[in-house]
Amino acid sequence: MARLASLTSVVQPTALPELIEREAAMGVLEKHLRSAAGGTGHTIFVSGEAGVGKTSLLKKLATECGGANLWWGNCDALQTPHPLAPLHDVARSTDVRFGSLLASDASRTVVFEAVLAELRESRRPVLIVIEDVHWADDATLDLVKFLGRRVDRVPCLLIASYRDDEVGATHPLRQVLGELPSSLVTRLDLSRLSPTGVEVLARRALRSADGLYATTQGNPFFITELLRHGADGVPRSVQDLVLGRFARLGAEARVVVQLASVVPAKIERWLIDELLPATSSAIEECINSGLLMASADGSLAFRHELARVAIETALSAPLACRLHGQVLSALQGGDKPRASLARIVHHATHAGATAAVLQFAPAAAHEAQQRAAHREAAAHLKTALEHSRDAPQIDRTGWLDAYADECQLTDRLDEAINARLQLGTLFQRAGNPLGEAQNSSKLALVHVLALRNQEADTASRRAIELLESQQPGAALASAYRVEAQLRMLNRECEASVAWANRAIELAQRVGDRETVAAAFNTLGAATLFIDYDQACAHLQHALELALAQRLHYIACNIYTNLGSGSGELFKLREAERFLKQAISFSQHHEIDFYRVYATAWLALCEMYMGRWDDAAEHAVDAIEQTTTQRNTSRVMALVALGRLRTRRGDSGAAETLDEALDLALASGTLQRLAPVRAARAEAAWARGDMRAVSAEAGSGLQLALRHQHPWFAGELAFWLSRAGEKSHVPVPCAQPFALQMAGKWREAALAWAELLCPFEQARALGDGDRPAQLQALEIFERLSAQPSADRLRQQLKAAGQRMPRRGRSSTKANPHQLTAREIEVLKLLCEGLKNSEIAERLCRSVRTVDHHLEAVFGKLNVTTRTEAVAAAARAGIHAKNRQVSAAI
Amino acid sequence: MRYMVQRTFPNGLRIPMDDKGAQACGSVIENNAKSGVTWVHSYVSDDLSKTFCIYDGPSPEAIRETAERNNLPIDTITPVSTLSPYFYRS
Numbered sequence: 001m002a003r004l005a006s007l008t009s010v011v012q013p014t015a016l017p018e019l020i021e022r023e024a025a026m027g028v029l030e031k032h033l034r035s036a037a038g039g040t041g042h043t044i045f046v047s048g049e050a051g052v053g054k055t056s057l058l059k060k061l062a063t064e065c066g067g068a069n070l071w072w073g074n075c076d077a078l079q080t081p082h083p084l085a086p087l088h089d090v091a092r093s094t095d096v097r098f099g100s101l102l103a104s105d106a107s108r109t110v111v112f113e114a115v116l117a118e119l120r121e122s123r124r125p126v127l128i129v130i131e132d133v134h135w136a137d138d139a140t141l142d143l144v145k146f147l148g149r150r151v152d153r154v155p156c157l158l159i160a161s162y163r164d165d166e167v168g169a170t171h172p173l174r175q176v177l178g179e180l181p182s183s184l185v186t187r188l189d190l191s192r193l194s195p196t197g198v199e200v201l202a203r204r205a206l207r208s209a210d211g212l213y214a215t216t217q218g219n220p221f222f223i224t225e226l227l228r229h230g231a232d233g234v235p236r237s238v239q240d241l242v243l244g245r246f247a248r249l250g251a252e253a254r255v256v257v258q259l260a261s262v263v264p265a266k267i268e269r270w271l272i273d274e275l276l277p278a279t280s281s282a283i284e285e286c287i288n289s290g291l292l293m294a295s296a297d298g299s300l301a302f303r304h305e306l307a308r309v310a311i312e313t314a315l316s317a318p319l320a321c322r323l324h325g326q327v328l329s330a331l332q333g334g335d336k337p338r339a340s341l342a343r344i345v346h347h348a349t350h351a352g353a354t355a356a357v358l359q360f361a362p363a364a365a366h367e368a369q370q371r372a373a374h375r376e377a378a379a380h381l382k383t384a385l386e387h388s389r390d391a392p393q394i395d396r397t398g399w400l401d402a403y404a405d406e407c408q409l410t411d412r413l414d415e416a417i418n419a420r421l422q423l424g425t426l427f428q429r430a431g432n433p434l435g436e437a438q439n440s441s442k443l444a445l446v447h448v449l450a451l452r453n454q455e456a457d458t459a460s461r462r463a464i465e466l467l468e469s470q471q472p473g474a475a476l477a478s479a480y481r482v483e484a485q486l487r488m489l490n491r492e493c494e495a496s497v498a499w500a501n502r503a504i505e506l507a508q509r510v511g512d513r514e515t516v517a518a519a520f521n522t523l524g525a526a527t528l529f530i531d532y533d534q535a536c537a538h539l540q541h542a543l544e545l546a547l548a549q550r551l552h553y554i555a556c557n558i559y560t561n562l563g564s565g566s567g568e569l570f571k572l573r574e575a576e577r578f579l580k581q582a583i584s585f586s587q588h589h590e591i592d593f594y595r596v597y598a599t600a601w602l603a604l605c606e607m608y609m610g611r612w613d614d615a616a617e618h619a620v621d622a623i624e625q626t627t628t629q630r631n632t633s634r635v636m637a638l639v640a641l642g643r644l645r646t647r648r649g650d651s652g653a654a655e656t657l658d659e660a661l662d663l664a665l666a667s668g669t670l671q672r673l674a675p676v677r678a679a680r681a682e683a684a685w686a687r688g689d690m691r692a693v694s695a696e697a698g699s700g701l702q703l704a705l706r707h708q709h710p711w712f713a714g715e716l717a718f719w720l721s722r723a724g725e726k727s728h729v730p731v732p733c734a735q736p737f738a739l740q741m742a743g744k745w746r747e748a749a750l751a752w753a754e755l756l757c758p759f760e761q762a763r764a765l766g767d768g769d770r771p772a773q774l775q776a777l778e779i780f781e782r783l784s785a786q787p788s789a790d791r792l793r794q795q796l797k798a799a800g801q802r803m804p805r806r807g808r809s810s811t812k813a814n815p816h817q818l819t820a821r822e823i824e825v826l827k828l829l830c831e832g833l834k835n836s837e838i839a840e841r842l843c844r845s846v847r848t849v850d851h852h853l854e855a856v857f858g859k860l861n862v863t864t865r866t867e868a869v870a871a872a873a874r875a876g877i878h879a880k881n882r883q884v885s886a887a888i
Numbered sequence: 889m890r891y892m893v894q895r896t897f898p899n900g901l902r903i904p905m906d907d908k909g910a911q912a913c914g915s916v917i918e919n920n921a922k923s924g925v926t927w928v929h930s931y932v933s934d935d936l937s938k939t940f941c942i943y944d945g946p947s948p949e950a951i952r953e954t955a956e957r958n959n960l961p962i963d964t965i966t967p968v969s970t971l972s973p974y975f976y977r978s
Binding site: 616641652784822859 | 923
């Protein structure tokens with residue numbers, strides 16, 4: 001609680017005035033704090049413009065939070081923020097166990113887990129306040145996401161405040177807001193005060209409210225500043241007001257205020273004393289003027305960030321530069337830096353101190369990297385590079401390389417490619433073939449991610465060519481591995497296997513264990529299409545290697561390869577199992593890319609298996625999470641949704657598959673193009689456009705045959721034959737398609753049934769005799785495949801067949817008409833699981849679980865979990881696991 | 889988006905004109921709201937076996953999700969827009 005004391009200004013004994021028009025907001029905060037105390041935590045985002053009173057509201061809550069522990073942290077307004085700055089604040093002001101981890105180079109996951117564990121074990125509820133998350137670094141945003149997804153299991157109220165006018169559509173905070181489940185999050189938007197509220201404030205200050213509302217537009221900070229100190233004339237803005245007050249200060253006090261304005265957040269007392277000795281009377285004058293406040297620890301801060309910015313922007317450029325320079329040399333003064341690296345870089349940049357930038361920016365980047373704050377690492381490296389004209393070549397190449405990596409990790413692929421191209425030129429000029437080759441190999445991987453496969457091939461080959469003329473080593477092993485990866489992605493399986501084996505052999509010889517694991521992964525993925533069981537063995541081996549070395553990213557990739565590879569081969573049961581493992585592993589390690597990719601593939605598998613509601617849920621989920629990205633996950637999710645809409649006869653199939661084609665064309669690879677072409681052929685067939693069926697299937701078939709892919713070639717040839725084109729069974733061709741094309745509908749239907757594909761089974765039966773067609777009709781109607789059912793009905797009617805009645809029988813009797821999925825969720829609730837735990841168990845998003853539970857509560861006519869458990873028991877629904885429910 | 893949703897009730901759709909009926913409709917409205925779906929109104933065939941329902945919603949998937957939750961069957965979902973016989977007068 002030390003921090004709490006420091007919140008109270010020394011010169012303001014009545015520090016927290018009564019808040020106006022905030023009763024409702026306060027009520028929401030207190031309600032959630034109470035339920036956090038009961039063990040079910042929550043996240044609240046408090047938003048509003050600068051000066052609207054976010055901090056005042058939260059300080060008020062903090063003073064009234066009773067027995068709760070307070071963890072209070074701020075995000076810096078530095079040019080590039082310090083990673084996990086808010087956690088550092090907490091560790092400085094409170095006795096927390098995770099504090100020691102922050103000082104070590106523990107990985108981000110370890111730090112996050114430690115924070116969560118500490119919250120879980122806390123005997124008192126914890127109120128976490130993170131202010132100004134619009135300035136948060138990547139690692140802090142990930143912390144908010146990490147805690148936000150699990151907060152319902154710990155006694156913690158997490159509050160994050162931000163200025164909504166600083167958070168545009170592409171701001172990283174938007175993504176966090178979008179990804180957190182709505183049942184665990186509340187948003188509080190603080191609005192300006194009403195004219196009545198302004199009047200109340202004026203009356204309390206024994207002042208006239210005349211013109212006050214018109215001047216301030218109800219901004220509480222502006223109002224209280226005006227009321228507290230009055231103003232000369234009528235200031236038009238907060239800036240006018242602040243500058244007016246500044247002008248009335250004496251010369252010495254003005255220097256203090258100017259110095260303080262270049263230091264974001266607060267300026268330490270020792271820093272002032274060192275730079276401006278003997279100014280205690282000037283400091284007092286600043287405090288008395290109301291511009292600065294003193295904290296218990298002696299540091300000075302502006303009453304509000306708005307005031308600091310008003311002064312800082314009014315500084316002339318040379319003066320600002322000089323002040324930053326003074327702060328910089330003071331911070332560098334001791335034996336070791338006396339502030340965070342991020343802060344030193346901030347001042348060095350603004351002081352134009354090239355040597356200091358080059359000394360500290362790369363170190364700050366390294367620190368950010370360790371916390372996986374990739375956006376910040378990239379920003380620091382960029383700063384270093386901008387100052388690096390006269391830096392030694394070896395430093396510049398190192399920074400460029402690291403910069404390219406960080407850009408790649410933050411999805412700025414064009415930047416990454418540019419950096420690698422520059423780097424290539426540097427190495428070439430310096431006559432460094434090893435560096436050039438390694439760079440070229442990395443460039444190939446970025447090109448693939450950016451869906452530029454041809455450039456990738458060129459870069460990869462260049463790397464190998466350069467390295468093969470050198471002594472073979474780890475670099476060559478890695479380059480072989482990259483080439484194997486490219487060939488695998490392009491489904492040139494045998495070539496890929498050959499490259500992967502060379503990579504493994506060499507990597508083992510030189511003891512490069514990471515490349516061995518990665519190469520076994522690629523080998524397995526390529527072998528999937530040649531020998532499934534052998535492939536699974538390779539991949540299991542790769543998985544063991546990756547897990548043993550804690551290479552989580554590679555492990556995630558292996559699970560996903562097992563899942564999507566099995567799916568592409570129609571081994572749907574295995575695919576589902578691996579994909580669910582991929583989802584929970586990536587969820588646990590917060591590797592979002594693979595979570596979304598596996599979700600998209602799960603949607604495809606569920607679509608084939610006839611579980612269309614689940615498929616729709618997962619496809620929509622993956623599409624919503626990739627709205628700002630043009631990547632492979634999105635293509636696969638669009639294919640799943642497009643096929644689903646076609647089969648259900650729903651609108652929007654065309655738009656979905658157009659976007660999928662656009663993305664697939666950019667990649668130019670079989671793996672994306674073939675599924676998109678097949679889905680588009682199916683959609684064209686459903687609307688009776690046979691010319692389009694031929695065109696789609698024909699253009700995909702060429703590619704599939706070139707790659708000898710039996711399933712892609714099989715389906716595309718099947719559509720050509722359906723369109724009436726003379727088409728023979730291709731070689732190779734997956735068996736069920738070959739059977740159906742050969743007119744063997746009975747065998748084809750059986751094959752599809754064994755593969756667990758009811759829609760495809762019914763499609764084959766539809767080619768058969770009368771009883772088979774009636775069976776097909778039944779399957780189509782059970783699936784709600786309306787267009788196929790209608791087509792078959794017409795056909796049967798024309799042939800004079802008497803038809804069964806249309807429509808599905810009503811849901812099986814259960815007293816509350818709960819659906820199967822609702823019952824599944826309810827059972828887990830009865831086991832005492834929280835929403836986030838149910839979501840993890842079922843590989844669904846918490847958002848979806850929320851929906852189901854709301855529906856369940858409505859149908860059971862209950863409002864609490866305890867009542868739901870009781871109602872479930874009365875209806876004969878019990879926990880699957882009978883260790884149950886004392887915890888609810 | 890506005891949609892026409894066609895449903896078939898093999899045994900006829902019967903909503904009693906009392907509290908129970910009101911409750912049934914109320915719970916449909918409530919379930920819809922969770923997915924951003926609004927039931928505007930419906931036409932019912934004389935034999936009560938078919939309904940033609942006008943809905944507003946974000947996507948066909950959202951319409952299906954709420955139908956499942958409400959235990960209502962779906963034949964087709966067609967995106968529609970309004971055409972008035974007197975449109976030329978305005």
